[in-house]
Amino acid sequence: MDNTAFPPHFLDSLANEPGFDRQNFVDAHHTSEQITSIRLNPFKISATKTDQQVPWCTNGFYLTARPSFTFDPLFHAGAYYVQEASSMFIDHVMKTIRTDMAEPVKVLDLCAAPGGKSTLLNSALQSSDLLVANEIIKTRVPILTDNLNRWGTSNVIVTNNDPRDFKSINSFFDIVLVDAPCSGSGMFRKDPAAMNEWSEGNVNLCHQRQERILADVYPALKENGHLIYSTCSYSHQENEDILDWLCSEFDLESVRIPINNDWGIVESQSDQQKAWGYRFYPGKVKGEGLFAACLRKKVSSGGISNYKNNGQQKLPAKEIDIIKTYINNADDFYLFKVNDDWLAINREHKESLNMLHRHLYIKKSGVRIGKLAGKDLIPDHELAQSLIVNKDAVLSTPLNHEQAIQYLRRDDIDINIAGKGWSLMTFEGLALGWAKLLPNRINNYYPKEIRIVSKPPAN
The missing domain is CATH 3.10.450.720 (Nuclear Transport Factor 2; Chain: A,)
Structure with missing residues (x-):
């Protein structure tokens, strides 16, 4: 790939970006080196990998060669997720801001499909924590659901909503990740076809879309909650300029994330508010382009009225007894039905599920157990891949x-x-x-x- 392969004015537009080295950047895009990385599922795989570890992610590893993942049964069993290494930095951000593991948190991944960052967030959570993985585009929800099913946990709710729908659930989430739709320049090396989509006009449109998405979801974040913002773009307008806008328009303050100099990540600060950001350039890191930042909300957006739901679904005790035999530690779960399907979610998430159900369009909640046919269960695929299935049954x-x-x-x-x-x-x-x-x-x-x-x- 030579300079002419990049979109017109692209390299010039990055000339003044923090840490940008034009020749190093071009050379990195010339190379034919294929970087393949995976992230192990800590709930399913305990063996230590012998490949090189991704430095900012405990469960991330670089592979020496790219295998055929399609024909690896362990991939289909949810033993690992194939994820670009730079994206795994969110794991380091989570470990930095999650200082008290004893205090349960509610986490939202707003733009979640296909599920890489959702499974990453989920790996950093405990069963008492709740993950809501939302995908705006309806056709992308199935792949998100499939990947979370493979991951196997029961503390997950998948929704299909526009960001504006989250305005109605004030102060609900402790952590919100917005991996925002962007102009995609960080993926040029991995996906050269993305160059055909890039333009300065598209960068500006993405900037406006990012502002709208962030403004819509802001009320759903709690006081002292954290907003993690990321893009796969190098453009100032989509990165540092967004941080300036967030800090000036909302009651947010920047959070500095500690990094090791050996990692090759470029730490930047926005022009006006001096908000901290983290840039990943191919050639400096072993990964693709990424920008990430974290901010803390300083005020409350108020609470949710009529939060508690005292209604209780009336379910036949005999059926419940049958369902319980298929679940490990069944008394730890809230069992409920959607049409003929039985589902289970960690009991501590019952009220959250009921509340979210009144405001959002839910596509998956907990684990789908299956349908009863008389006294026999027709088990669902979600149960098979879950961590809660009672293998003795x-x-x-x-x-x-x-x-x-x-x-x-x-x-x-x-x-x-x-x-x-x-x-x-x-x-x-x-x-x-x-x-x-x-x-x-x-x-x-x-x-x-x-x-x-x-x-x-x-x-």
């Missing part, structure tokens, strides 16, 4: 790699059947999904919409 069928791929493709599985009934199909101890074992065949219940459709590579 169901069969478990271990698969080797070839069998696991057959299962994930919904092909016939070459295996001797042992037992009869619903079985978790597992690979290296992690559940992939359900199958029903019959005397002479296996009914594969892996969801059609997420099955592997391509053929495995030839050996």
